[in-house]
Amino acid sequence: EPAIDFTQFFGYNYGNPQLRSSYDYIIVGAGPAGSVLAKRLSEDPEVTVLLLEAGKSELPLITNLPIVAVPLQATEYNFGYESEVQKYGCQGLRDRKCNWPHGKGIGGSTIINSMIYTRGGRRDYDDWARAGNPGWSWAEMLPYHIKAERANLRDFGGNGFHGVNGSLSVEDCLFRSNIAPVFVRAAQQAGYRYLDYNAGELIGVSYLQSNTDRGARVTSGTAYLVPVVSRKNLHVLTKSWVTKVLIDHDSKQAKGVKFTRNRKVFSVKANREVILSAGAFESAKLLMLSGVGPANHLTSLEIPVIMDLPVGELLYEHPAVFGPVYLLRNPIDNYVQLDDNLNLRNYLEYLNGQGVFTTNTVESLLYVKTPVAESSDPGVPDIEIMQTFTSMDYDSSPASKLAFRLTNETYDGYFRPIRNIRSFQYVPILLKSRTKGKLRLKTRNPLHHPRFEYQYFEDDRDLDALAYGIEEAIRVTSQPAFRELGVELYSQNVPGCEEFEFNTHEYWRCHVRVLTATVHHQVATCKMGPPTDPEAVVDARLRVYGVGRLRVVDIGIVPEPPAAHTAAVAYGIGERAADMIKEDYRTGITGKQIDKMV
Numbered sequence: 291e292p293a294i295d296f297t298q299f300f301g302y303n304y305g306n307p308q309l310r311s312s313y314d315y316i317i318v319g320a321g322p323a324g325s326v327l328a329k330r331l332s333e334d335p336e337v338t339v340l341l342l343e344a345g346k347s348e349l350p351l352i353t354n355l356p357i358v359a360v361p362l363q364a365t366e367y368n369f370g371y372e373s374e375v376q377k378y379g380c381q382g383l384r385d386r387k388c389n390w391p392h393g394k395g396i397g398g399s400t401i402i403n404s405m406i407y408t409r410g411g412r413r414d415y416d417d418w419a420r421a422g423n424p425g426w427s428w429a430e431m432l433p434y435h436i437k438a439e440r441a442n443l444r445d446f447g448g449n450g451f452h453g454v455n456g457s458l459s460v461e462d463c464l465f466r467s468n469i470a471p472v473f474v475r476a477a478q479q480a481g482y483r484y485l486d487y488n489a490g491e492l493i494g495v496s497y498l499q500s501n502t503d504r505g506a507r508v509t510s511g512t513a514y515l516v517p518v519v520s521r522k523n524l525h526v527l528t529k530s531w532v533t534k535v536l537i538d539h540d541s542k543q544a545k546g547v548k549f550t551r552n553r554k555v556f557s558v559k560a561n562r563e564v565i566l567s568a569g570a571f572e573s574a575k576l577l578m579l580s581g582v583g584p585a586n587h588l589t590s591l592e593i594p595v596i597m598d599l600p601v602g603e604l605l606y607e608h609p610a611v612f613g614p615v616y617l618l619r620n621p622i623d624n625y626v627q628l629d630d631n632l633n634l635r636n637y638l639e640y641l642n643g644q645g646v647f648t649t650n651t652v653e654s655l656l657y658v659k660t661p662v663a664e665s666s667d668p669g670v671p672d673i674e675i676m677q678t679f680t681s682m683d684y685d686s687s688p689a690s691k692l693a694f695r696l697t698n699e700t701y702d703g704y705f706r707p708i709r710n711i712r713s714f715q716y717v718p719i720l721l722k723s724r725t726k727g728k729l730r731l732k733t734r735n736p737l738h739h740p741r742f743e744y745q746y747f748e749d750d751r752d753l754d755a756l757a758y759g760i761e762e763a764i765r766v767t768s769q770p771a772f773r774e775l776g777v778e779l780y781s782q783n784v785p786g787c788e789e790f791e792f793n794t795h796e797y798w799r800c801h802v803r804v805l806t807a808t809v810h811h812q813v814a815t816c817k818m819g820p821p822t823d824p825e826a827v828v829d830a831r832l833r834v835y836g837v838g839r840l841r842v843v844d845i846g847i848v849p850e851p852p853a854a855h856t857a858a859v860a861y862g863i864g865e866r867a868a869d870m871i872k873e874d875y876r877t878g879i880t881g882k883q884i885d886k887m888v
């Protein structure tokens with residue numbers, strides 16, 4: 291803990307309420323899903339809501355600046371998780387591990403994320419519904435995405451798929467280098483449609499839609515909580531770490547939670563429900579610490595079992611790769627070195643909602659389908675190619691190196707030689723990873739990190755898919771549009787892949803293993819599914835099976851990897867769940883226990 295808490299002076303003020311002994315709803319975690327719930331459930335002034343958040347509030351002077359997204363990972367706004375030692379991926383990274391950052395503070399991961407706004411395709415949601423989760427189809431979820439949104443989009447704002455009255459600002463990223471329009475044109479020359487990837491169909495290309503407001507980062511706190519802090523029936527408590535859900539052993543009903551704040555322990559009762567919105571890792575961890583999880587695992591840690599459920603038995607991630615990298619020998623702008631761009635002029639531009647400080651470096655997205663895609667549906671992409679306006683050599687400070695765990699050997703051998711050359715890179719992301727992992731408790735101490743049993747590329751087809759993604763990025767960049775700009779594929783072998791001939795499929799497979807990137811979209815640790823699904827932890831109304839008055843409402847309920855960056859999905863889940871929770875109370879089924887049939 292730093293000696294001075296700057297958020298006391300410069301942070302958003304969410305109030306300092308006097309804790310009551312009970313509230314109607316207790317929500318754990320102020321990420322996107324939890325923030326939406328807090329706002330929606332407290333709309334009725336008769337209903338009392340407590341939102342408990344382990345981290346601090348945002349520091350707008352810093353956290354609002356999109357360009358510092360990566361350095362923010364080095365702050366206490368990040369839980370700082372890391373993967374286990376990897377056998378197949380992350381080979382050019384420190385200790386052969388990938389970092390798994392996760393936001394801690396009001397806003398959850400939206401304090402430190404890249405602000406990319408993608409909802410996923412219609413088929414993602416239709417698959418959830420088809421798997422036995424009524425209420426989650428695209429047609430049923432679209433109104434909630436629209437409800438959440440306050441969009442300001444030049445080309446797509448009026449297409450019927452965007453909202454203008456919601457809390458969450460969505461806008462065209464205000465910064466575009468000269469590379470972005472060329473990439474979008476080249477992708478069209480390569481056969482892709484220019485489309486709105488937030489309108490159901492994905493295969494195609496488009497510019498970045500981002501959760502910024504006139505160029506400043508929007509967190510779930512600034513979007514959803516700041517406007518309602520004066521509500522008397524909503525108490526928001528920061529620096530409050532929930533250590534256990536209190537569940538009555540006999541009735542199997544959640545009664546409240548225990549949490550620590552300023553080194554004191556508190557218990558607070560929930561009159562109606564406890565809702566876990568602590569994210570894909572921490573909700574699963576809290577359930578297990580409270581006796582809800584795989585019986586043999588809990589027993590091995592001497593945690594009394596209240597309900598045997600497959601919590602943490604499933605964990606998906608979206609693996610990615612840094613590269614290919616392109617060089618621009620002719621000057622097109624002055625974005626060669628970040629150091630040269632850190633100046634007052636750019637800051638003043640940012641205050642005006644313009645310029646390089648308003649970007650997280652991603653400019654456009656292309657959704658493609660590779661030959662190894664699992665789905666036979668031509669509308670389901672398995673790769674998203676992010677086009678960024680720089681490559682990793684842009685930032686010569688330690689920030690990017692640390693955030694991505696690049697070893698000196700990797701950085702010096704691959705990125706350092708092009709430090710003074712204008713370059714840009716692609717980051718292909720595998721959307722439909724076949725590799726599955728697990729999340730376990732390391733110990734019974736609630737403050738300890740969980741253990742991740744996840745090996746990138748355990749399923750070899752995941753490597754192939756990313757190599758195809760790279761090859762598709764190269765095909766797009768060889769189109770006439772790029773020729774006008776004069777770009778050149780950076781043809782240095784990454785250290786560790788010297789034995790392969792550059793630009794062959796085998797070389798790119800090796801490149802993926804060495805320069806593995808990861809985009810922090812972990813899902814399915816508290817999988818949603820019907821009572822007959824052996825992997826399900828919550829039902830389609832997000833009630834924890836076998837335990838009354840307890841729900842999980844966050845990204846961890848998503849049953850399979852979505853074709854989306856996951857923040858928009860989490861906001862949508864929050865909006866959908868808020869209506870379900872209100873409905874269940876109206877119809878008198880709150881607290882009803884749902885049993886599994888397997």
Ligand SMILES: Cc1cc2nc3c(=O)[nH]c(=O)nc-3n(C[C@H](O)[C@H](O)[C@H](O)COP(=O)(O)OP(=O)(O)OC[C@H]3O[C@@H](n4cnc5c(N)ncnc54)[C@H](O)[C@@H]3O)c2cc1C
Pocket residue numbers: 318319320321322323324342343344345391392393394395396397398399400402403404405406407408530531532533567568569570572573576809810811843844845846854855856857858860
């Ligand atoms: C570095 C990074 C970049 C990303 N980039 C993007 C992007 O560009 N676009 C995108 O769509 N998605 C992105 N994501 C993913 C996206 O931000 C998350 O999927 C999303 O925030 C998940 O929302 P959530 O509601 O599940 O909860 P989270 O955002 O995980 O928030 C959970 C909250 O609960 C709190 N909490 C946890 N445990 C406890 C406890 N025991 N007691 C009290 N509070 C607790 C945490 O402090 C946190 O504030 C990124 C994520 C990261 C980490």
